[in-house]
Amino acid sequence: MNRFAGKTALVTGGRSGIGRAIAQRLRDEGANVYTAQRGADDDFPSFPADFSDPDSPARIIEQVIAQAGQLDVLINNAGMMQEASVDDMSLADWQRSLTVNLTAPFLLIQAALPHLRKTKGSIVNIGSVEGLGSNPGHAAYCASKAGLHGLTRAVAVDHGAEGIRCNAVAPGWIDTDLNLDFIDSMDDPDAFRRDIARIHPVGRTGDPKEVAALVAFLAAEEAGFVTGQIYTVDGGRMAKLSLP
Template sequence: MTRFNGKVALVTGGRSGIGQAIARRLRDDGARVFTAQRGEDYEFEGIVVDFTDPVTASRAVETTVGRGGRLDVLVNNAGMMQESLVEDMSLEDWERTLTVNLTTPFALIKAALPHLRAVGGTIVNVGSIEGLGSNPRHAAYCASKAGIHGLTRAVAIDHGAEGVRCNAVAPGWIDTDLNIEFIEGMSDPEGFRRTIGKIHPVGRTGKPEEVASLVTWLASSESSFVTGQVWTIDGGRMAKLSLPQ
């Protein structure tokens, strides 16, 4: 496919997992892809950034434009999670999670807007179903992802008339390398896979490539009348009411 021919994309956290799948799909569809992450990326045009420093991270936009000449697509994918009850979490850990998951995407969007405005570009933020519900001990992560969803709507409203669209995806359980490693570290990996599959109406967990398909559609002209939306991609998990055990 060639729907991104001549276009330049920046994907944060594009070296692995969902971000890597997004970067690969954009590249396969014709885009010149830059990725930004903490370490080197030898598959794409990598930019090393520190997501705990929003100013430093936002320079990835200028680096991308400097090398690529333009910016058409920004995908804010990089994030982190720390598990803790509110009363046990330090203020430093709380602020670090919100910085990486919410403040840095804000800074990247702020830096990207002049370039996206010039070409009628798009923003896709990777939120989470935990911006809609919550798992135990995920207060900071849930707060940050709910914030990303809200930021998505605000950017869409403020900049839609300028030709800039902004949407978000809210993935559920996706088989990233981290999640696969987590499962394989259990005493009964196959049993856990069956159990986690049962909470999804489709009977299984998701694949990074499935999230990438949705993200690239939202970034493309095929979704030109779609903005300000949070697209849940969770195999129906959030639609299913729990039953007595």
């Protein structure tokens, strides 16, 4: 397929994990892909970004336009997670999580809107199943991802008449390098793999490429009647009731 020929895409956090799979998928389908994150990206044209800095999003959009002259697809993938319950989390940590996971996507969308209007472009936000449910100790992460899901719907409603679509994907357990390293750090990695596979009706965890496939569909013109939706990619985990 060549669904993105002649189109320019920006993928935040595109150097690794789900972001890397998305960037590769869009490029494979013809897009001119830029990434933005801390540090350089050896595989894509990229811009250094600190998403805790409120000036960073507008600067990145300006750089994409300066180099490519247009923006057709914005993928808000960059994010962070902190382990803390409400009573253990400082205000500074809470605000940092919301700044990176929610405010930065808002500012990127805000800066991108004038350019997406010209191209009738598409936005895909990478949320999480933790915007729908919660694991222990993830108060700020859950709040920020739920907020991102809400922002997705609001942008779709407010800007649909301008030809801009906005959807979100909510991944579950995906085998990113970060998650695989976490498993390998366990006392019994094989037992953990068996246990986590067991909670998924499909009997396994997910691959970043499976998330990227859905993102590419949502960003493409063939999904032109799809907007304001949150798509769960979790192997059926959220659909499965726990045993008594």
